Amino acid sequence: MTIRPIIEVPDKRLKTVSQPVTEVTDDTRALMNDMLETMYDANGIGLAAIQIGVASRVIVMDISQRAQADSPPEEKAEEDAAEDIDLTGETGPRFFVNPEIVWVSEETNNYQEGCLSVPGFYDDVERPSQCRVAFLDYDGAAQELECDGLLATCIQHEMDHLEGIVFLDRLSRLKRQIVLKKIAKAERDAAGAK
Numbered sequence: 001m002t003i004r005p006i007i008e009v010p011d012k013r014l015k016t017v018s019q020p021v022t023e024v025t026d027d028t029r030a031l032m033n034d035m036l037e038t039m040y041d042a043n044g045i046g047l048a049a050i051q052i053g054v055a056s057r058v059i060v061m062d063i064s065q066r067a068q069a070d071s072p073p074e075e076k077a078e079e080d081a082a083e084d085i086d087l088t089g090e091t092g093p094r095f096f097v098n099p100e101i102v103w104v105s106e107e108t109n110n111y112q113e114g115c116l117s118v119p120g121f122y123d124d125v126e127r128p129s130q131c132r133v134a135f136l137d138y139d140g141a142a143q144e145l146e147c148d149g150l151l152a153t154c155i156q157h158e159m160d161h162l163e164g165i166v167f168l169d170r171l172s173r174l175k176r177q178i179v180l181k182k183i184a185k186a187e188r189d190a191a192g193a194k
């Protein structure tokens with residue numbers, strides 16, 4: 001497994017609509033393994049392939065990472081090596097190939113979202129609070145999953161990435177502009193410091 005660089009806004013590749021995977025092969029699994037390691041390394045709970053520059057409809061998630069993501073950064077580094085990843089665990093990693101939302105609840109939920117492609121920024125996004133997703137799993141088998149709570153929020157956030165949508169696009173135009181300016185400034189400052 002390899003940690004790949006994560007693309008950040010305003011990189012235009014994040015606006016790409018990702019293509020369906022025709023068959024889940026060893027190459028697909030190698031991609032998912034890399035994505036998972038990249039996600040763990042960045043202390044994320046979800047990652048879409050386009051975030052590492054691959055325009056395929058593939059998502060990895062592990063919402064049990066949540067607790068870890070909230071602990072201080074210094075304590076995380078060691079355990080993040082994620083040497084032996086359980087590929088089947090209920091609360092462990094989840095893999096979604098060609099996911100489709102087949103149902104959403106009318107009830108909605110506001111959840112403070114963040115994104116590995118928008119580092120250091122969080123804001124509330126309103127989405128359906130439950131959904132059902134059909135997808136192919138790590139072995140290419142068809143599955144359906146009922147999602148609620150953080151799982152529902154996270155899968156919808158990741159599926160937005162497959163359509164070229166970043167959560168900033170769901171905020172007001174003004175908020176989006178402010179964030180993009182802050183990120184551009186941080187980048188300039190970082191470049192100037194070198």
Ligand SMILES: [Zn+2]
Nearest residue numbers: 114115116117
């Ligand atoms: Zn994201």
